[in-house]
Amino acid sequence: xxxxxxxxxxxxxxxxxxxxxxxxxxxxxxxxxxxxxxxxxxxxxxxxxxxxxxxxxxxxxxxxxxxxxxxxxxxxxxxxxxxxxxxxxxxxxxxxxxxxxxxxxxxxxxxxxxxxxxxxxxxxxxxxxxxxxxxxxxxxxxxxxxxxxxxxxxxxxxxxxxxxxxxxxxxxxxxxxxxxxxxxxxxxxxxxxxxxxxxxxxxxxxxxxxxxxxxxxxxxxxxxxxxxxxxxxxxxxxxxxxxxxxxxxxxxxxxxxxxxxxxxxxxxxxxxxxxxxxxxxxxxxxxxxxxxxxxxxxxxxxxxxxxxxxxxxxxxxxxxxxxxxxxxxxxxxxxxxxxxxxxxxxxxxxxxxxxxxxxxxxxxxx
Amino acid sequence: xxxxxxxxxxxxxxxxxxxxxxxxxxxxxxxxxxxxxxxxxxxxxxxxxxxxxxxxxxxxxxxxxxxxxxxxxxxxxxxxxxxxxxxxxxxxxxxxxxxxxxxxxxxxxxxxxxxxxxxxxxxxxxxxxxxxxxxxxxxxxxxxxxxxxxxxxxxxxxxxxxxxxxxxxxxxxxxxxxxxxxxxxxxxxxxxxxxxxxxxxxxxxxxxxxxxxxxxxxxxxxxxxxxxxxxxxxxxxxxxxxxxxxxxxxxxxxxxxxxxxxxxxxxxxxxxxxxxxxxxxxxxxxxxxxxxxxxxxxxxxxxxxxxxxxxxxxxxxxxxxxxxxxxxxxxxxxxxxxxxxxxxxxxxxxxxxxxxxxxxxxxxxxxxxxxxxxxxxxxxxxxxxxxxxxxxxx
Numbered sequence: 001x002x003x004x005x006x007x008x009x010x011x012x013x014x015x016x017x018x019x020x021x022x023x024x025x026x027x028x029x030x031x032x033x034x035x036x037x038x039x040x041x042x043x044x045x046x047x048x049x050x051x052x053x054x055x056x057x058x059x060x061x062x063x064x065x066x067x068x069x070x071x072x073x074x075x076x077x078x079x080x081x082x083x084x085x086x087x088x089x090x091x092x093x094x095x096x097x098x099x100x101x102x103x104x105x106x107x108x109x110x111x112x113x114x115x116x117x118x119x120x121x122x123x124x125x126x127x128x129x130x131x132x133x134x135x136x137x138x139x140x141x142x143x144x145x146x147x148x149x150x151x152x153x154x155x156x157x158x159x160x161x162x163x164x165x166x167x168x169x170x171x172x173x174x175x176x177x178x179x180x181x182x183x184x185x186x187x188x189x190x191x192x193x194x195x196x197x198x199x200x201x202x203x204x205x206x207x208x209x210x211x212x213x214x215x216x217x218x219x220x221x222x223x224x225x226x227x228x229x230x231x232x233x234x235x236x237x238x239x240x241x242x243x244x245x246x247x248x249x250x251x252x253x254x255x256x257x258x259x260x261x262x263x264x265x266x267x268x269x270x271x272x273x274x275x276x277x278x279x280x281x282x283x284x285x286x287x288x289x290x291x292x293x294x295x296x297x298x299x300x301x302x303x304x305x306x307x308x309x310x311x312x313x314x315x316x317x318x319x320x321x322x323x324x325x326x327x328x329x330x331x332x333x334x335x336x337x338x339x340x341x342x343x344x345x346x347x348x349x350x351x352x353x354x355x356x357x358x359x360x361x362x363x364x365x366x
Numbered sequence: 367x368x369x370x371x372x373x374x375x376x377x378x379x380x381x382x383x384x385x386x387x388x389x390x391x392x393x394x395x396x397x398x399x400x401x402x403x404x405x406x407x408x409x410x411x412x413x414x415x416x417x418x419x420x421x422x423x424x425x426x427x428x429x430x431x432x433x434x435x436x437x438x439x440x441x442x443x444x445x446x447x448x449x450x451x452x453x454x455x456x457x458x459x460x461x462x463x464x465x466x467x468x469x470x471x472x473x474x475x476x477x478x479x480x481x482x483x484x485x486x487x488x489x490x491x492x493x494x495x496x497x498x499x500x501x502x503x504x505x506x507x508x509x510x511x512x513x514x515x516x517x518x519x520x521x522x523x524x525x526x527x528x529x530x531x532x533x534x535x536x537x538x539x540x541x542x543x544x545x546x547x548x549x550x551x552x553x554x555x556x557x558x559x560x561x562x563x564x565x566x567x568x569x570x571x572x573x574x575x576x577x578x579x580x581x582x583x584x585x586x587x588x589x590x591x592x593x594x595x596x597x598x599x600x601x602x603x604x605x606x607x608x609x610x611x612x613x614x615x616x617x618x619x620x621x622x623x624x625x626x627x628x629x630x631x632x633x634x635x636x637x638x639x640x641x642x643x644x645x646x647x648x649x650x651x652x653x654x655x656x657x658x659x660x661x662x663x664x665x666x667x668x669x670x671x672x673x674x675x676x677x678x679x680x681x682x683x684x685x686x687x688x689x690x691x692x693x694x695x696x697x698x699x700x701x702x703x704x705x706x707x708x709x710x711x712x713x714x715x716x717x718x719x720x721x722x723x724x725x726x727x728x729x730x731x732x733x734x735x736x737x738x739x740x741x742x743x744x745x746x747x748x749x750x751x752x753x754x755x756x757x758x759x760x
Contacts, residue, residue, distance in 0.1 A: 060427045065492045066450040066739050079627045081605035083456050095460060101467035102369035114734035127427035178454035233443040235434050351431035
């Protein structure tokens with residue numbers, strides 16, 4: 001049993017595929033294996049020991065009904081248990097956590113994969129819109145993000161240059177994308193007013209994996225480990241039924257629930273990772289999480305200000321993809337915490353216009 | 367850590383069939399409303415929602431987010447499962463784990479599909495590997511034609527025996543107010559004379575495409591008894607898959623290794639030693655008549671090769687000693703996102719004594735299975751008896 005509030009479930013290994021704009025050299029299966037294989041090694045275990053897996057991916061992006069069919073075998077699914085969530089992997093981690101907590105599976109893989117180079121962004125995103133009243137207008141996620149940004153900037157707390165600086169800060173920390181300046185973002189091609197092309201995270205091919213274990217198994221494997229203290233999620237209304245599109249009360253609610261489970265205060269956190277596909281959405285979520293507004297919040301993304309480090313990994317804007325971004329942050333935080341200790345919050349989102357928010361709290365082994 | 371003892375305490379189904387009168391959200395809500403109303407519950411009583419649907423069928427990406435209002439998931443955690451034909455059972459299993467882990471006390475699960483608004487066979491064809499398999503995929507019919515041919519060769523099962531399953535299903539469906547395909551006067555001869563779709567599968571050997579939804583509420587021991595007079599306690603859950611590529615599965619689905627592996631695990635957890643004796647009823651996910659016969663063997667209701675004999679004996683009829691699919695099964699109702707959850711819900715209804723005209727007398731223990739993907743199996747065992755211990759081993 002956990003000696004502290006929260007779960008007795010631990011991350012004991014991680015791995016990630018090489019992230020690039022196009023990975024024509026590998027199939028989806030091979031891409032995912034690039035993440036799974038090092039995660040197993042890192043955890044000191046092997047596939048036959050894995051009792052279950054939760055994967056995260058999207059049929060539409062993969063162009064395949066049951067997109068986890070591509071990775072089923074390599075996550076231990078052959079005569080083993082794999083289940084797929086169609087959402088960001090932070091939600092999948094929450095489900096995997098439950099499967100360990102109820103003692104059904106003591107050693108579980110969580111894997112997220114996306115090969116966005118294979119999909120047509122507009123066509124896929126158009127399919128997320130109401131088929132009766134909205135789809136004929138030809139919208140995509142950028143259109144909603146633009147509505148959201150307009151509403152946000154109209155409040156006067158933020159302006160486009162703030163979002164541009166968030167992008168630049170992410171790129172400066174990225175291990176897979178070239179650095180760029182805020183001015184580069186502001187000078188990039190307009191997409192939907194007030195957004196520019198570089199306001200959006202680039203489409204990428206990537207995969208992330210972690211091995212999680214119940215306390216007894218984590219102790220047996222004796223690897224440097226990080227406790228998954230709590231997970232929480234909240235779902236907002238569909239974008240067109242959400243007049244306050246520029247706010248993220250569900251992000252705040254999910255974080256508050258997770259902190260309550262942990263018995264922590266926000267001030268106990270040493271690191272926060274925020275994930276969303278557009279730069280201004282980081283400002284919305286950061287504001288909702290109480291990290292400040294305007295210049296104050298932007299400086300947090302740039303590494304300044306007081307309090308926890310914000311997006312030290314670069315997050316989604318620094319190189320990840322839908323379904324994967326949350327797990328990419330969890331991997332980054334896991335590496336950081338097992339080296340230098342501390343407590344962290346990883347956030348991600350699912351849905352058009354940051355509809356659902358998922359939060360995971362992690363703590364280094366003490 | 368020990369799991370929280372967990373039960374299904376409520377079920378609800380929409381009317382299944384060709385639902386030109388309702389949108390997909392309305393169909394899902396119909397099932398949810400019936401489920402919650404059966405126990406006087408409201409959305410305020412629900413801690414989390416798990417949704418199951420195959421998005422490629424209707425072509426709505428992020429359908430759970432689109433239908434968040436209909437699903438009652440606003441400001442709650444909303445998990446979206448996406449596991450093919452099993453998805454309804456995978457959704458039920460997720461509900462179970464979220465309660466058994468102590469995370470939530472009451473979780474609503476809902477599976478839904480509106481296949482009249484999509485192309486079922488096209489969507490199923492994209493299950494195949496795009497390089498090696500898709501060009502030869504032919505939806506579910508081709509898959510089960512291959513399975514049935516192999517099964518005939520391996521076991522000597524006959525088209526007449528398969529037709530008896532088809533007849534049983536559609537006659538049972540007449541007792542189920544929600545069922546899609548009700549054929550009270552169907553005969554073996556009529557099945558054998560129906561259009562040949564792909565040898566040896568006749569049209570009436572195959573499941574229909576339906577619009578429909580199913581909902582369940584899974585609850586923790588601390589609240590279950592106050593919600594249902596006879597909760598359907600979960601004694602075991604298990605999932606297993608076969609190889610990633612279909613060609614790697616010897617004997618195709620006639621020998622369904624994932625079904626054998628999942629039931630073996632679940633039987634071990636639930637203390638099942640003689641399935642035919644220990645279960646009072648089974649709801650098996652049988653997309654085709656031949657599949658049900660093979661599943662009899664693979665879940666251990668009879669020795670391998672004796673599936674045809676079991677139906678000849680009448681053992682699996684609604685008044686047999688081990689009734690299988692008294693609801694009418696998948697052969698009568700198949701809204702894919704809901705289909706496997708219907709198996710779970712029908713098994714729960716039998717345990718709770720709430721199956722109406724198709725209720726089997728004195729059900730104590732029921733088996734539910736889900737099938738999908740590349741021979742993917744989910745299993746749930748439900749019982750009227752509270753699990754003796756809260757300890758469950760993997």
